[in-house]
Ligand SMILES: Nc1ncnc2c1ncn2[C@@H]1O[C@H](COP(=O)(O)OP(=O)(O)OP(=O)(O)O)[C@@H](O)[C@H]1O
């Protein structure tokens with residue numbers, strides 16, 4: 001049942017409601033900008049909403065913790081779920097006057113009519129896989145992950161039919177995978193990558209999973225970004241070698257006693273590992289663990305999306 005909350009956010013829960021809403025936007029000649037999220041909204045998400053509102057008349061945010069992108073041992077059950085707060089934040093966002101604000105918060109059954117389990121061997125039904133780009137980096141540690149992301153985002157694109165979709169650079173490989181999916185499946189939309197929003201004090205990339213960090217872990221977490229900044233300084237000074245750029249990140253991350261999972265210098269087109277930054281630029285990215293929490297970050301060298 002759709003609901004107008006806080007007076008300016010329309011909250012929809014079913015595919016049928018979204019289809020009816022989409023038809024109205026079409027009849028009113030409103031362009032639709034879409035932001036996909038798993039909720040627990042923070043300033044990074046709200047920055048995507050701002051970007052969507054700058055470009056489009058009507059902004060829709062999906063809030064759905066997607067079981068298909070979690071492995072059985074991951075944090076699906078404890079992932080923060082804060083729908084009422086999320087709606088309040090969207091209601092309070094300062095957007096251009098007249099911007100229509102809508103939330104799509106479906107149930108798992110609505111999104112996966114055949115059911116969904118995190119046990120991949122037991123999954124049934126239709127899935128989307130972007131081969132090649134999904135296997136390395138994040139896909140190396142989370143082999144189920146991009147299949148789950150591509151599947152749910154393809155479903156959401158079909159349901160919402162946005163003109164523009166906005167994703168965060170923090171999840172850089174996700175942007176590459178989804179960009180390829182849009183191209184391969186001929187989705188009639190424009191995909192935008194929005195820069196990472198960081199803590200203004202210490203530069204840690206905002207992430208819903210930061211709430212898992214203890215105060216002591218939170219103090220150490222920004223050392224990865226400090227390493228990325230040092231690598232950027234080297235690159236700006238003409239250093240392009242993989243060894244030197246990665247060593248700069250490694251040194252800072254080691255000083256912060258981070259448990260590094262990978263540090264990568266990769267080609268922005270196919271995410272293959274590079275020996276040096278060439279004319280197409282490079283993505284310098286990585287993942288690390290702090291106890292049971294896993295965080296990621298990246299910077300772009302010599303190119304922009
Ligand atoms: N700090 C950020 N800056 C810009 N975009 C962001 C930031 N954090 C998340 N996003 C983007 O918001 C969208 C929804 O992401 P999601 O709901 O998973 O949030 P998250 O903070 O990345 O959570 P998680 O901790 O699960 O990775 C994605 O496109 C993601 O890249």
Ligand SMILES: CC(C)(CO)[C@@H](O)C(=O)[O-]
Nearest residue numbers: 036037038066149152171
């Ligand atoms: C794109 C997404 C909302 C799909 O569930 C998720 O992977 C995320 O929040 O980045």
Ligand code: BAL
Nearest residue numbers: 038069070145171174
């Ligand atoms: N922000 C990507 C969602 C995930 O890590 O599950």
